[in-house]
Amino acid sequence: MRYDGIKLSGRVVHGRQIGKKMGFPTANLIMCTAENIPFGVYGVRVMYQGRMLLGVMNVGTRPTFEDDSSVSYEIHLLGFSQMIYGEILEVEICFMLREERRFSSVKELVMQIEEDVRRAQQFFGNNEIDFFHWGKERRIHGENDNSIVHLMDLAFFQHCEREYGVNKGVYNTIDAWFYEQGITNILARRQEVVSFLQYVGVIKGSNERLRFGRGKLREMLTSYVKFDERQFS
Numbered sequence: 276m277r278y279d280g281i282k283l284s285g286r287v288v289h290g291r292q293i294g295k296k297m298g299f300p301t302a303n304l305i306m307c308t309a310e311n312i313p314f315g316v317y318g319v320r321v322m323y324q325g326r327m328l329l330g331v332m333n334v335g336t337r338p339t340f341e342d343d344s345s346v347s348y349e350i351h352l353l354g355f356s357q358m359i360y361g362e363i364l365e366v367e368i369c370f371m372l373r374e375e376r377r378f379s380s381v382k383e384l385v386m387q388i389e390e391d392v393r394r395a396q397q398f399f400g401n402n403e404i405d406f407f408h409w410g411k412e413r414r415i416h417g418e419n420d421n422s423i424v425h426l427m428d429l430a431f432f433q434h435c436e437r438e439y440g441v442n443k444g445v446y447n448t449i450d451a452w453f454y455e456q457g458i459t460n461i462l463a464r465r466q467e468v469v470s471f472l473q474y475v476g477v478i479k480g481s482n483e484r485l486r487f488g489r490g491k492l493r494e495m496l497t498s499y500v501k502f503d504e505r506q507f508s
């Protein structure tokens with residue numbers, strides 16, 4: 276059976292915080308809409324406030340913990356650490372990684388989740404998924420959360436520095452690059468800067484400071500555009 280393209284949406288609620296202790300904080304969803312999804316672990320893309328995020332989702336009863344037999348939908352978002360309780364997430368399944376299983380220790384479960392994350396990153400890095408499609412629809416309809424892009428220049432740069440660890444030189448290069456691509460509107464350009472930094476964070480698989488030589492940065496910018504040719508045509 277194919278799972279890609281299955282969509283669901285749900286509100287983020289407090290879990291038991293076990294995931295956080297294991298090093299894999301998860302957004303636990305109460306479903307608003309859901310198709311019948313077999314228990315298992317999936318690579319997903321998630322729309323959150325007009326931004327596209329990638330993650331790994333577990334659907335099932337978490338048999339390792341035998342304390343609760345209700346079905347849960349939990350997503351570990353890659354390269355993302357904000358608290359988002361109460362928010363609605365729209366989720367689309369990209370691929371299935373494996374079936375849910377019972378592990379004899381939490382350590383084994385954690386090792387397996389690390390492997391799940393590695394495989395998902397590999398898949399997302401190797402496939403030209405339509406990373407920003409939902410985001411663009413939102414932008415066109417003006418529903419986006421625009422508070423960040425409307426910040427003053429310095430505050431916007433400081434946001435990028437704090438959230439993604441870019442220094443001024445890297446920031447200026449990214450900004451100039453999008454300008455050269457014809458995105459002269461500053462708000463549209465800031466949208467692209469943020470989307471690009473999120474993209475790099477996911478593909479590189481870390482929340483650490485983003486470091487790249489000039490050539491590497493251009494390479495990443497080019498591969499980012501590959502996902503979204505229409506924007507630049």
Ligand SMILES: Cc1cc2nc3c(=O)[nH]c(=O)nc-3n(C[C@H](O)[C@H](O)[C@H](O)COP(=O)(O)O)c2cc1C
Nearest residue numbers: 290291292293294301331333337338339351375376
């Ligand atoms: C990618 C991923 C895969 C998971 N796979 C399993 C699994 O195979 N078996 C299992 O019992 N729990 C699995 N879990 C669920 C964890 O047990 C769960 O995240 C943990 O209990 C934390 O729950 P909490 O958010 O309510 O604190 C998985 C979670 C994630 C994010």
